[in-house]
Amino acid sequence: MLKDKSETRKKVKARIRQRVRAKIRGSADRPRVFVFKSNRYMYAQAVNDENGTVLVSASTLEKALKETVKNTKNKDAARGLGQVLAQRLKERKIERIVFDRGAYPYHGRVKSLAEALRKGAWLLRRAPKAIKEEKECTQTRRSGRPRTIRRV
Numbered sequence: 001m002l003k004d005k006s007e008t009r010k011k012v013k014a015r016i017r018q019r020v021r022a023k024i025r026g027s028a029d030r031p032r033v034f035v036f037k038s039n040r041y042m043y044a045q046a047v048n049d050e051n052g053t054v055l056v057s058a059s060t061l062e063k064a065l066k067e068t069v070k071n072t073k074n075k076d077a078a079r080g081l082g083q084v085l086a087q088r089l090k091e092r093k094i095e096r097i098v099f100d101r102g103a104y105p106y107h108g109r110v111k112s113l114a115e116a117l118r119k120g121a122w123l124l125r126r127a128p129k130a131i132k133e134e135k136e137c138t139q140t141r142r143s144g145r146p147r148t149i150r151r152v
Helices: 002-023 063-068 075-091 109-119
Strands: 032-037 042-048 053-059 096-100 133-140 146-151
Touching: 032 109, 042 075, 042 109, 053 075, 063 075, 075 109, 096 109
Parallel strands: 032 096
Antiparallel strands: 032 042, 042 053, 133 146
16 A cells, blocks of 8 residues: 555656646756755756757765764755755856756745745746736625726
8 A cells, every 4th residue: 555655646746847847848958947855855857858968967975065064854954955056057157047846835845945936036937927017897705895806
Protein backbone atom coordinates (compact mmCIF):
# COMPACT_ATOMS: atom_id res chain seq x y z
CA MET A 1 0.00 0.00 0.00
CA LEU A 2 2.78 2.46 0.80
CA LYS A 3 4.45 1.82 -2.52
CA ASP A 4 1.24 2.57 -4.39
CA LYS A 5 0.79 5.83 -2.49
CA SER A 6 4.32 7.02 -3.26
CA GLU A 7 3.97 6.04 -6.93
CA THR A 8 0.70 7.96 -7.14
CA ARG A 9 2.33 11.01 -5.58
CA LYS A 10 5.16 10.83 -8.14
CA LYS A 11 2.67 10.65 -11.00
CA VAL A 12 0.71 13.62 -9.66
CA LYS A 13 3.87 15.72 -9.31
CA ALA A 14 4.94 14.76 -12.83
CA ARG A 15 1.56 15.87 -14.17
CA ILE A 16 1.81 19.22 -12.35
CA ARG A 17 5.36 19.70 -13.66
CA GLN A 18 4.22 18.98 -17.24
CA ARG A 19 1.34 21.43 -16.90
CA VAL A 20 3.69 24.19 -15.73
CA ARG A 21 6.29 23.41 -18.41
CA ALA A 22 3.66 23.54 -21.16
CA LYS A 23 3.23 27.25 -20.44
CA ILE A 24 6.91 28.13 -19.91
CA ARG A 25 9.77 28.01 -22.39
CA GLY A 26 13.33 29.25 -21.89
CA SER A 27 15.69 30.68 -24.49
CA ALA A 28 19.26 32.01 -24.58
CA ASP A 29 18.22 35.62 -23.96
CA ARG A 30 15.44 34.68 -21.51
CA PRO A 31 16.33 31.40 -19.74
CA ARG A 32 14.01 29.36 -17.56
CA VAL A 33 15.03 29.28 -13.89
CA PHE A 34 14.15 25.84 -12.57
CA VAL A 35 13.87 25.11 -8.83
CA PHE A 36 14.44 21.78 -7.11
CA LYS A 37 13.96 21.26 -3.38
CA SER A 38 15.23 18.31 -1.43
CA ASN A 39 14.56 17.85 2.26
CA ARG A 40 17.95 19.35 3.06
CA TYR A 41 19.04 21.63 0.21
CA MET A 42 17.67 23.77 -2.59
CA TYR A 43 18.95 24.00 -6.16
CA ALA A 44 18.26 26.50 -8.96
CA GLN A 45 19.37 26.41 -12.59
CA ALA A 46 18.97 28.80 -15.51
CA VAL A 47 18.22 26.58 -18.52
CA ASN A 48 18.18 27.34 -22.24
CA ASP A 49 15.44 25.02 -23.55
CA GLU A 50 16.33 25.59 -27.21
CA ASN A 51 19.70 23.85 -26.80
CA GLY A 52 18.95 21.95 -23.61
CA THR A 53 21.91 23.53 -21.80
CA VAL A 54 22.35 24.88 -18.29
CA LEU A 55 23.63 28.46 -18.38
CA VAL A 56 23.98 29.18 -14.65
CA SER A 57 23.37 27.13 -11.52
CA ALA A 58 23.50 27.64 -7.76
CA SER A 59 22.57 25.65 -4.67
CA THR A 60 22.50 25.94 -0.91
CA LEU A 61 25.13 23.20 -0.85
CA GLU A 62 27.88 25.62 -1.94
CA LYS A 63 30.47 26.83 0.55
CA ALA A 64 29.90 30.52 -0.12
CA LEU A 65 26.24 30.22 0.79
CA LYS A 66 26.71 27.78 3.68
CA GLU A 67 29.04 30.22 5.45
CA THR A 68 26.53 33.09 5.35
CA VAL A 69 23.40 31.10 6.27
CA LYS A 70 22.97 29.04 9.42
CA ASN A 71 20.33 26.63 8.09
CA THR A 72 20.15 25.49 4.44
CA LYS A 73 16.43 24.68 4.32
CA ASN A 74 14.62 27.83 5.34
CA LYS A 75 13.48 31.07 3.68
CA ASP A 76 16.72 32.90 4.49
CA ALA A 77 18.71 30.27 2.64
CA ALA A 78 16.34 30.59 -0.34
CA ARG A 79 16.83 34.38 -0.35
CA GLY A 80 20.60 33.89 -0.27
CA LEU A 81 20.34 31.39 -3.12
CA GLY A 82 18.33 33.94 -5.13
CA GLN A 83 20.98 36.61 -4.54
CA VAL A 84 23.82 34.28 -5.60
CA LEU A 85 21.92 33.24 -8.73
CA ALA A 86 21.10 36.88 -9.55
CA GLN A 87 24.77 37.79 -9.27
CA ARG A 88 25.79 34.94 -11.58
CA LEU A 89 23.12 35.92 -14.09
CA LYS A 90 24.46 39.49 -14.05
CA GLU A 91 27.95 38.20 -14.79
CA ARG A 92 26.57 36.38 -17.84
CA LYS A 93 24.69 39.59 -18.85
CA ILE A 94 21.26 37.95 -18.70
CA GLU A 95 18.59 40.52 -17.86
CA ARG A 96 15.31 38.63 -18.16
CA ILE A 97 14.26 35.21 -16.92
CA VAL A 98 11.22 32.94 -16.76
CA PHE A 99 10.59 31.40 -13.34
CA ASP A 100 9.65 27.71 -13.28
CA ARG A 101 8.37 26.58 -9.88
CA GLY A 102 8.16 22.95 -11.00
CA ALA A 103 5.69 20.88 -8.98
CA TYR A 104 6.08 23.08 -5.89
CA PRO A 105 3.47 25.66 -4.89
CA TYR A 106 4.51 29.31 -5.14
CA HIS A 107 4.84 29.62 -1.38
CA GLY A 108 7.54 29.65 1.29
CA ARG A 109 11.05 28.88 0.04
CA VAL A 110 10.09 29.00 -3.64
CA LYS A 111 8.45 32.40 -3.22
CA SER A 112 11.46 33.74 -1.28
CA LEU A 113 13.78 32.63 -4.08
CA ALA A 114 11.62 34.32 -6.74
CA GLU A 115 11.41 37.55 -4.73
CA ALA A 116 15.19 37.60 -4.26
CA LEU A 117 15.62 37.24 -8.02
CA ARG A 118 13.09 40.01 -8.56
CA LYS A 119 15.03 42.29 -6.18
CA GLY A 120 18.14 41.59 -8.24
CA ALA A 121 16.41 43.60 -11.02
CA TRP A 122 15.30 40.56 -13.02
CA LEU A 123 12.09 40.69 -14.94
CA LEU A 124 10.11 37.55 -14.26
CA ARG A 125 7.41 36.59 -16.72
CA ARG A 126 3.96 37.26 -15.39
CA ALA A 127 0.56 37.10 -16.94
CA PRO A 128 -0.65 40.65 -17.63
CA LYS A 129 -3.49 41.76 -15.40
CA ALA A 130 -6.41 43.56 -16.97
CA ILE A 131 -7.50 46.79 -15.37
CA LYS A 132 -11.03 46.33 -14.10
CA GLU A 133 -13.62 48.95 -13.35
CA GLU A 134 -16.35 48.51 -10.81
CA LYS A 135 -19.81 49.69 -11.80
CA GLU A 136 -22.78 49.51 -9.54
CA CYS A 137 -25.94 47.98 -10.84
CA THR A 138 -29.49 48.63 -9.69
CA GLN A 139 -29.98 44.96 -8.84
CA THR A 140 -29.79 43.88 -5.22
CA ARG A 141 -28.86 40.60 -3.65
CA ARG A 142 -31.11 38.62 -1.32
CA SER A 143 -29.35 40.23 1.61
CA GLY A 144 -30.33 43.69 0.33
CA ARG A 145 -26.81 44.83 -0.60
CA PRO A 146 -26.32 46.32 -4.10
CA ARG A 147 -24.67 44.00 -6.61
CA THR A 148 -21.43 45.23 -8.21
CA ILE A 149 -20.46 44.16 -11.69
CA ARG A 150 -16.81 44.18 -12.79
CA ARG A 151 -16.23 44.98 -16.43
CA VAL A 152 -13.03 45.48 -18.39
